[in-house]
Amino acid sequence: MAYFNINHHQHSEDLLIVGKRDINQSYYVLTLKSSYQFPLIEPGQFVNVLVDNSPTTFLRRPISIYDVDFEQSTIDLLILKAGDGTRKLAEKNIGDMVNLLFPLGRGFTCDASVGKVLMIGGGVGLAPLLFLGKQLVNEGVEVHTLIGGRSKDYIIEMEKFELLGKVYISTDDGSFGEKGLLTANSIISELSAFDKVFTCGPDPMMKAVALLCDAYGVSCEVSLENLMACGIGSCLCCVEDTVDGHKCACTDGPVFNTKLLKWI
Amino acid sequence: MMNLKVNIGNLEIKNPVMTASGTFGYGPEFDPYIDINRLGGIVVKGTTLHHREGNAYPRMAETPSGMLNSVGLQNKGVDVFCNEIYPEIKHYNTAIFVNVSGSTVEEYIETAARINELDHIPGIELNISCPNVKEGGMAFGTSCPSAVAVTHAVRQVYHKSLMVKLSPNVTNIAEIAKAVQDVGADSVSLINTLLGMAINAETRRPALSTITGGLSGPAVKPIALRMVWQVAQAVKIPIIGMGGIMNATDAIEFLLAGATAVQVGTANFIDPTVTIKVLEGIEAYMLRHGISDVNELVGGMRA
Numbered sequence: 001m002a003y004f005n006i007n008h009h010q011h012s013e014d015l016l017i018v019g020k021r022d023i024n025q026s027y028y029v030l031t032l033k034s035s036y037q038f039p040l041i042e043p044g045q046f047v048n049v050l051v052d053n054s055p056t057t058f059l060r061r062p063i064s065i066y067d068v069d070f071e072q073s074t075i076d077l078l079i080l081k082a083g084d085g086t087r088k089l090a091e092k093n094i095g096d097m098v099n100l101l102f103p104l105g106r107g108f109t110c111d112a113s114v115g116k117v118l119m120i121g122g123g124v125g126l127a128p129l130l131f132l133g134k135q136l137v138n139e140g141v142e143v144h145t146l147i148g149g150r151s152k153d154y155i156i157e158m159e160k161f162e163l164l165g166k167v168y169i170s171t172d173d174g175s176f177g178e179k180g181l182l183t184a185n186s187i188i189s190e191l192s193a194f195d196k197v198f199t200c201g202p203d204p205m206m207k208a209v210a211l212l213c214d215a216y217g218v219s220c221e222v223s224l225e226n227l228m229a230c231g232i233g234s235c236l237c238c239v240e241d242t243v244d245g246h247k248c249a250c251t252d253g254p255v256f257n258t259k260l261l262k263w264i
Numbered sequence: 265m266m267n268l269k270v271n272i273g274n275l276e277i278k279n280p281v282m283t284a285s286g287t288f289g290y291g292p293e294f295d296p297y298i299d300i301n302r303l304g305g306i307v308v309k310g311t312t313l314h315h316r317e318g319n320a321y322p323r324m325a326e327t328p329s330g331m332l333n334s335v336g337l338q339n340k341g342v343d344v345f346c347n348e349i350y351p352e353i354k355h356y357n358t359a360i361f362v363n364v365s366g367s368t369v370e371e372y373i374e375t376a377a378r379i380n381e382l383d384h385i386p387g388i389e390l391n392i393s394c395p396n397v398k399e400g401g402m403a404f405g406t407s408c409p410s411a412v413a414v415t416h417a418v419r420q421v422y423h424k425s426l427m428v429k430l431s432p433n434v435t436n437i438a439e440i441a442k443a444v445q446d447v448g449a450d451s452v453s454l455i456n457t458l459l460g461m462a463i464n465a466e467t468r469r470p471a472l473s474t475i476t477g478g479l480s481g482p483a484v485k486p487i488a489l490r491m492v493w494q495v496a497q498a499v500k501i502p503i504i505g506m507g508g509i510m511n512a513t514d515a516i517e518f519l520l521a522g523a524t525a526v527q528v529g530t531a532n533f534i535d536p537t538v539t540i541k542v543l544e545g546i547e548a549y550m551l552r553h554g555i556s557d558v559n560e561l562v563g564g565m566r567a
């Protein structure tokens with residue numbers, strides 16, 4: 001087997017902003033158009049965005065691919081205003097260009113080998129799950145989604161997931177859906193009815209989900225958000241400790257099966 | 265016709281643009297973005313005798329105009345390099361340098377001797393300046409006697425181009441440059457990263473698992489340039505300059521300060537095509553200034 005396993009679809013390109021949608025004060029969606037036909041893009045892959053005119057943003061910012069329209073050659077990014085970089089990006093307008101490296105990383109296992117899946121997303125962790133859910137539905141898989149957030153305002157994009165299948169909601173304060181952490185939602189008691197769990201969100205949430213899946217004997221894939229410098233496997237900054245040693249979240253991941261991680 | 269060729273000791277490279285160790289993987293990572301064969305040379309990731317897992321995550325922090333890293337020489341060891349990596353990179357038509365590190369002089373010797381056997385590796389870069397390992401690394405590069413000891417020992421077993429990479433975490437870098445020149449280094453490269461640290465005030469935690477790490481990027485450029493200039497006053501062997509080079513103008517400044525070639529590091533993370541832009545920018549500068557040989561720029565700062 002070759003030592004290097006380079007994805008030759010990845011490239012650097014200036015894309016045109018053709019759509020911008022503010023979800024609320026914290027979240028927005030950018031739609032970016034390429035002048036070319038897209039290469040193969042897998043659910044769970046990400047882009048590395050160059051944020052210009054932001055003196056405090058030196059490195060690129062990794063962002064998951066939220067949705068893809070292969071016919072229009074557009075991709076959507078769902079972004080949380082976390083700091084200067086993501087705020088500066090939010091100031092861009094339709095007609096502006098954004099430089100991306102994409103598609104990067106290895107995505108979710110997305111095939112018809114599973115009959116029924118539960119996707120679990122907290123906050124902006126929903127980002128990599130929409131495209132995944134759409135592809136799974138296309139494969140004939142039954143898709144359920146559990147969404148968690150602090151309060152009603154943090155439950156976003158629910159309608160998009162309702163188009164895929166059943167949606168369950170948890171909020172910490174009970175302002176929407178069930179009250180409590182997402183891991184306490186009543187659907188969790190039925191975990192063993194699912195063939196697979198896909199999750200993305202804050203680290204403590206993903207770890208709790210991984211533990212539950214382990215307890216219920218359900219295979220679980222997580223999308224990690226480790227800090228990255230290059231996003232292309234050249235700096236070794238983004239590593240996750242796995243049963244096979246340090247693996248790069250940017251090239252071996254960001255998606256990992258939790259049985260490979262040292263979380264359990 | 266414009267000449268871009270420069271000589272690093274006995275080794276001629278096709279142009280002065282190289283990549284810095286630890287920022288360019290082994291090369292193939294950049295195949296989707298650039299034609300590596302156009303570069304003067306590449307320096308692959310730090311290689312040690314034995315496999316190293318490196319330091320715990322987190323090992324990167326963004327800082328004003330730069331970044332800190334504490335990767336800690338993660339690599340699979342020299343055997344895997346020779347048997348599995350080398351066969352997949354030896355076809356590149358560019359000068360490949362292996363960055364060699366160790367915890368003891370013996371480890372440096374053994375690793376260098378193994379790489380000496382590889383036909384398509386014309387040189388090594390002796391890393392006596394890594395700030396991110398507990399033993400060895402920078403400890404060798406911060407005092408004259410130890411820098412001399414390891415350079416001298418490796419010179420006995422390594423018969424190709426020997427580049428010694430210097431640490432900026434010293435009081436007098438020129439003294440160390442001169443000392444390694446005197447025991448057989450063919451060239452010196454500088455600077456490695458500057459020891460630094462960052463704290464997250466909200467969580468009160470250090471940004472890096474190792475607390476301290478190495479600073480790179482444009483933040484270090486003025487220091488790097490000053491050190492290249494100081495070393496150029498002190499040694500006769502070629503200098504390979506680096507530290508914060510983001511574009512052709514930065515690279516030209518290093519040449520003017522006395523560097524024969526440059527290495528581009530952190531900039532590869534922001535733009536994986538930057539090395540080619542630096543190369544084309546140097547050509548454009550030469551055209552604009554009517555310079556036919558890039559060597560005219562080396563040490564060409566006007567008084």
Ligand SMILES: Cc1cc2nc3c(=O)[nH]c(=O)nc-3n(C[C@H](O)[C@H](O)[C@H](O)COP(=O)(O)OP(=O)(O)OC[C@H]3O[C@@H](n4cnc5c(N)ncnc54)[C@H](O)[C@@H]3O)c2cc1C
Pocket residue numbers: 046057061062063064065077078079080081082083084085086087124127128224225226227228254
């Ligand atoms: C593979 C991957 C996919 C991602 N997908 C998305 C996405 O689809 N949408 C989205 O909004 N964000 C996503 N992120 C996170 C996003 O990259 C960070 O929020 C962003 O880099 C913050 O940049 P900033 O300049 O706005 O904030 P900064 O000023 O850099 O940081 C603001 C705060 O966010 C924290 N932070 C920074 N980077 C990360 C990170 N990687 N993970 C967790 N916390 C971080 C910092 O510690 C700080 O507290 C993803 C990250 C990775 C690695």
Ligand SMILES: Cc1cc2nc3c(=O)[nH]c(=O)nc-3n(C[C@H](O)[C@H](O)[C@H](O)COP(=O)(O)O)c2cc1C
Pocket residue numbers: 235236237284285286287309310311333335337363391394429455456457479480481482484506507508509527528529530531
């Ligand atoms: C993530 C990272 C890893 C590095 N790894 C190595 C290494 O293995 N060996 C080495 O000699 N230098 C290493 N360096 C230092 C660079 O080669 C270079 O000396 C330094 O970053 C300054 O140049 P720059 O500002 O252009 O990056 C590393 C730097 C970075 C940012």
Ligand code: FES
Pocket residue numbers: 227228229230231232233234235236237238239248249250251
């Ligand atoms: S971010 Fe550079 S190797 Fe993953």
